[in-house]
Amino acid sequence: MTTRGDSTWRIEARSGTAAQLHVQWPPLEWMHERVVAFSNVSHAAIVLGSSQSLKVSRYIESNGGGWDNFSGCEDRGIEVVSRSTGGGAVYVAPADQLWVDFWLPKSDVLFDHDILRSSFWVGSIWVKALKSFGLQDIKMHEGRLMPGEWGSLVCFASTGPGEVFCGTRKVVGISQRRTRHGIWFQTMLPLRWAPGEWIPCMTPYFKLFREGELLSTVELQAWLVEHVVSFDDLAWSQCSASGLNGSDSSGGSAVRAIVDGLIANLPT
Numbered sequence: 001m002t003t004r005g006d007s008t009w010r011i012e013a014r015s016g017t018a019a020q021l022h023v024q025w026p027p028l029e030w031m032h033e034r035v036v037a038f039s040n041v042s043h044a045a046i047v048l049g050s051s052q053s054l055k056v057s058r059y060i061e062s063n064g065g066g067w068d069n070f071s072g073c074e075d076r077g078i079e080v081v082s083r084s085t086g087g088g089a090v091y092v093a094p095a096d097q098l099w100v101d102f103w104l105p106k107s108d109v110l111f112d113h114d115i116l117r118s119s120f121w122v123g124s125i126w127v128k129a130l131k132s133f134g135l136q137d138i139k140m141h142e143g144r145l146m147p148g149e150w151g152s153l154v155c156f157a158s159t160g161p162g163e164v165f166c167g168t169r170k171v172v173g174i175s176q177r178r179t180r181h182g183i184w185f186q187t188m189l190p191l192r193w194a195p196g197e198w199i200p201c202m203t204p205y206f207k208l209f210r211e212g213e214l215l216s217t218v219e220l221q222a223w224l225v226e227h228v229v230s231f232d233d234l235a236w237s238q239c240s241a242s243g244l245n246g247s248d249s250s251g252g253s254a255v256r257a258i259v260d261g262l263i264a265n266l267p268t
Contacts, residue, residue: 009266012037014101018045018092019081026103031181034110035103036266038259044093045079046198049155049175052089052209053082059208073201085175085186088155089205091198098189098231098255100262105182110267116144119162119174121267122185126164126172129261133254135234137167150220153202153209156190156228157220169229191255193230195221231255 010030014021014037026035048056073080083090092099102122104111112118123140130138141163151158156173159165164172177184199221206217235254 008034008268009263010035011263013040014038015040015042017041017043017081018047018079021099022047022081022083025101025184031103032105032107033103034105034108034266035101036263037101037103039099039101041092041094041099043079044077044198045081045091046073046202047090047092048080048082048205049087049089050082050084051086052205055208056205076198076201078198078201083175083186085177085184087160087175088151088153088157089202090155090173090188091195092188096190096192098191098258100187100189102185102187103182104185106180108182111183115176116161118183119160119176119185122174122187123162123164123172125262125265125267126187126189128265129258130164130171132261133235133257135166138164138171139166140164150223153206154195154199154220154224157224166229166234169227171229171231171234189258190228190230191232193225193228193233195224195228199224231258 010026010033012026012035016039018041021039021041025037026033078091110121120140120142127138127140141159141161143159144161146159148158155175156170159170160174162174163170172187172189175186177186199217203217231254
């Protein structure tokens with residue numbers, strides 16, 4: 001882990017498993033500061049929202065067995081973990097997303113008790129970073145949460161306040177956890193989007209959350225492909241050569257440009 005001080009923000013680079021990156025953050029000694037963290041996950045994982053993981057835990061307690069037996073993800077090398085923020089499941093894997101967390105102490109002037117408005121400043125940072133990179137039709141959702149048909153199952157299927165869209169397709173997801181110390185915002189930009197690789201292994205969860213109702217994973221995969229867009233697809237389809245600013249074939253330089261844009265647009 002590396003950190004560096006900033007006059008306004010503490011900026012941190014984190015790495016670890018999905019479970020490690022979802023434990024209590026930031027450290028207690030930093031909770032009076034503004035903190036932003038860029039996280040790299042070491043293993044593929046499906047991260048369940050707090051209400052989802054609670055329901056699974058109760059099911060397992062009632063029926064025996066364990067999380068591994070229930071998940072059916074082991075053969076695909078996918079871990080199953082839970083997070084303290086709400087919403088549907090999120091899939092993470094090495095190099096598949098740009099994962100950025102923000103922490104605001106409760107005493108900060110940016111802190112807003114209104115859950116609808118509280119994430120707008122986070123979304124605006126993403127909008128500015130993506131627009132400055134040359135992407136078009138980027139906008140932030142300023143309305144209330146709209147879970148839609150699939151949002152209770154998969155986080156990126158919902159539309160939440162502050163989240164970022166290109167036209168009608170979701171680009172950046174945001175969740176938040178409030179504590180007595182402040183707010184932890186978790187944000188994510190998919191760099192690669194292939195729901196067909198992980199949606200099938202969530203079938204047991206779908207049956208549980210919909211109380212045995214049969215759901216078409218093929219239909220859900222098709223919906224997610226149509227309504228979510230990755231940065232790779234967005235950048236290479238919309239940016240000019242000059243906008244890409246000498247990005248290498250892997251898109252690494254392009255991602256670094258987004259990181260720089262996020263840091264440059266942090267509120268002072």
